[in-house]
Amino acid sequence: MKLNSKGQVTIPAELRHRHGFLEGDEVDVVEDGDTLRIVHRRSGESRGARLMQRMRGRATTHRTTDELMDLLRGE
Secondary structure, three states: OOOOOOOOOOOOHHHHHHOOOOOOOOEEEEEEOOEEEEEEOOOOOOHHHHHHHHHOOOOOOOOOHHHHHHHHHOO
16 A cells, blocks of 8 residues: 555555445544554444445435335235
8 A cells, every 4th residue: 555645545445345444434543552553433333334324314215104115025
């Protein structure tokens, strides 16, 4: 990895996926002796919870709740 003029680095996709980092995640850089660690700012939330939070309110539909429940239940 190479540090750019703004002090930024790109975390390789494989590492982002393996450690659950998603676009828009808040991170902290923590000094640990001679090492810098990149950590999730809200470490208590799971990757799934962060994803759901980001997706909430983005879906659009013209169906009623009953129609959606029928569709999901296969009735």
